[in-house]
Amino acid sequence: MSIKPSERIVVFVTPAQKLAISNAAEGLGISVSELMRRAVLNFNATSEQIKVAGLVDRLRAPKTPDALNVALRNVAEKAAAREAKTAAANASKNAAAAHMAALAKAKPEAEPPDDGESVEPGDSDEGASLTGGHSEQ
Structure with a gap:
């Protein structure tokens, strides 16, 4: 049976x-x-x-992508893109500032108004002391 x-x-x-x-x-x-x-x-x-x-x-067995690794890779790619965008913006700002500085140097400086007194080299009061030095008594 x-x-x-x-x-x-x-x-x-x-x-x-x-x-x-x-x-x-x-x-x-x-x-x-x-x-x-x-x-x-x-x-x-x-x-x-x-x-x-x-x-x-x-x-x-075929390797299937790990969901966590995929998510981390996406976050890393987005962060890298953000950093690249920020770096490009900073580079653009720095280039514009350098250009403005170059333009400012290229312009002749305005002449100071002439008040009738000319200052010769060495006629400056710089370095004179209150106790003697170059001051007239």
Whole structure:
């Protein structure tokens, strides 16, 4: 007397894996459930072989972008663009200030009004002290 299976085990697979399993079962002329039962019950790999197979599966898995890395990259790009814009604005201001300074130097300075006294070099009161020096007594 055969006991009919009544318990369910859900196994998640990729669409490609599901197709491969279905094709294997069809090629053997058995159901997918029977193929899975036989495969698992006859599976006798060591724990090391299972670990290695898991590592190989992870290495082969397509790399999906990490959402956090994508968000951080976007923030960094926006910050770099902001910094570049600020640097360009500062460079423009500095160039305008340098241009204005050059124009100011290029203009001849206005002559001071002539009050009749001419000052000769060395006639300055600079450096004279109140206690003697150059002052007239």
